[in-house]
Amino acid sequence: MTIPVKQIKLRRIKMMLNDPFTTSFGTMQEKEFFITEVLDNDGNHGFGESVAFTSPWYSEETVETNHHIMKDFLIQRLRKNILHHPDDVLEVFKPIKRNNMAKSALEGAIWDLYAKQNQIPLAEALGGTKKEIDVGISIGIQPSVNDLLQTIDHYVKEGYKRIKIKIKPGWDYDVLKEVRKHFPETPIMADANSAYTLKDIDQLKKLDELDLMMIEQPLAHNDIVDHAKLQATLGTPICLDESIHSLEDVRKAIELKSCSIINIKIGRVGGLSEAKRIQDLCQKHDIDVWCGGMLEAGVGRAHNIALTTLPQFVLPGDTAGSSRYWKKDIIKPEVTVHDGMIAVPDKPGIGYEIDDEALDAFTVKEEIFNL
Ligand SMILES: O=C(O)CCC(=O)c1ccccc1C(=O)O
Ligand SMILES: [Mg+2]
Incomplete structure (x- = not known):
């Protein structure tokens, strides 16, 4: 068994928080991130979300570095390697040092796709x-x-x-x-x-x-x-x-x-x-x-x-x-x-549906990568 991935979509999203969130580093009012989507040939869609912020206050990663690493390295690695199980993603991404939030945004979508292909909850x-x-x-x-x-x-x-x-x-x-x-x-x-x-x-x-x-x-x-x-x-x-x-x-x-x-x-x-x-x-x-x-x-x-x-x-x-x-x-x-x-x-x-209307409303940019 393999996990066929036909296409990957990266959607850059911008959403306002209800209330500003303040930590010892400063205040956040809005959030920007990527919703990743992986598609197979049978019409299954797996979704992931990147968690880096726009500035590197929490860790060294940012929305921009997540984009760069996904687009220029991780998606290339997925093109060149066959997955049998979502755990394989760890090995496939291993040559790329750290950048864990970028990796996780794609790996999460592959886990969701795998669970949907097998008709079981992600949990x-x-x-x-x-x-x-x-x-x-x-x-x-x-x-x-x-x-x-x-x-x-x-x-x-x-x-x-x-x-x-x-x-x-x-x-x-x-x-x-x-x-x-x-x-x-x-x-x-x-x-x-x-x-x-x-x-x-x-x-x-x-x-x-x-x-x-x-x-x-x-x-x-x-x-x-x-x-x-x-x-x-x-x-x-x-x-x-x-x-x-x-x-x-x-x-x-x-x-x-x-x-x-x-x-x-x-x-x-x-x-x-x-x-x-x-x-x-x-x-x-x-x-x-x-x-x-x-x-x-x-x-x-x-x-x-x-x-x-x-x-x-x-x-x-x-x-x-x-x-x-x-x-x-x-x-x-x-x-x-x-x-x-x-x-x-x-x-x-x-286990949740994507609210397409809401997602579209918050989407700033969308990119498609065919594998
Ligand atoms: O409600 C949440 O999602 C977690 C809130 C939180 O504490 C947090 C939010 C942003 C960055 C770092 C942290 C943290 O756990 O340190
Ligand atoms: Mg903490």
Whole structure:
């Protein structure tokens, strides 16, 4: 059996976020990304979504580099190689160094196509078993503590299972202490997006008082050594995000005891196959895993939901409902959250239809590559 791919479409999309999203790096108001589409000869369509932003604040990749790498290298590699299974994509793309988000955007579409060719949900194709998944929500840095408390209250009432609060120096202990006072029972975690160094160790240790589920990526985006030093003195579990790009990174982080939790983002690790391997290794070493988010539209969100059905995804992810991000999403039905849970779709592939009208309305440019 092979996976015949006849044509690849790259659609550049631009969508406005409902609310600006602020991290320790700055504020995002709109999102640009690619929807990738792979077609076979039988009329099946597989969809993927790229997650790099327009500027390289989160990682070195951008919308432009994703385009360059897909168009000039990865699609060429797919032309020259026959796929028997979506896992083969890892090998096919291996000669191209890093550029994981570009790789993942195409690999995800191939996984969806494969699941549709086999008439099974993507979750099942990946080996996932959950029928519903727990979700949390990530709240950006707010103009005031009062705004933050109100925003948290809103999402707690909507049923989200844990609240993630973005922090940075000057917006950390005092803010979180106030949050804890108002929400004594709510599962709360903090995400620093690399805003600290080991010099801040005393300030970070104060967070131990607040019974946080974890602190995500407190130190440099390319570090796992200092994180190990920090974890040795911190009671709060450390979760790595930006530092993890591969199964090898995870193996080393576990060996060094740099973290006890890992945020898996499909784009950051180069696709679903690598994400699956990471979850397998984490299961072996009793490292808790959850699915991170990159403010995805519906297609990327559907991939995140499918991945989260794997067993080691034991903590609520950042895969909130469509309406938290968009006035109108590009899938039908949109992703909805009830009592902090998303029901996993049982239709073939990603399990959501593309809303062609919405997709067209947000499309800036379309390119077609015949294989
Ligand atoms: O809601 C989401 O999709 C995730 C929100 C989030 O925390 C985030 C959003 C953009 C870039 C990085 C991160 C992060 O997890 O660090
Ligand atoms: Mg993060």
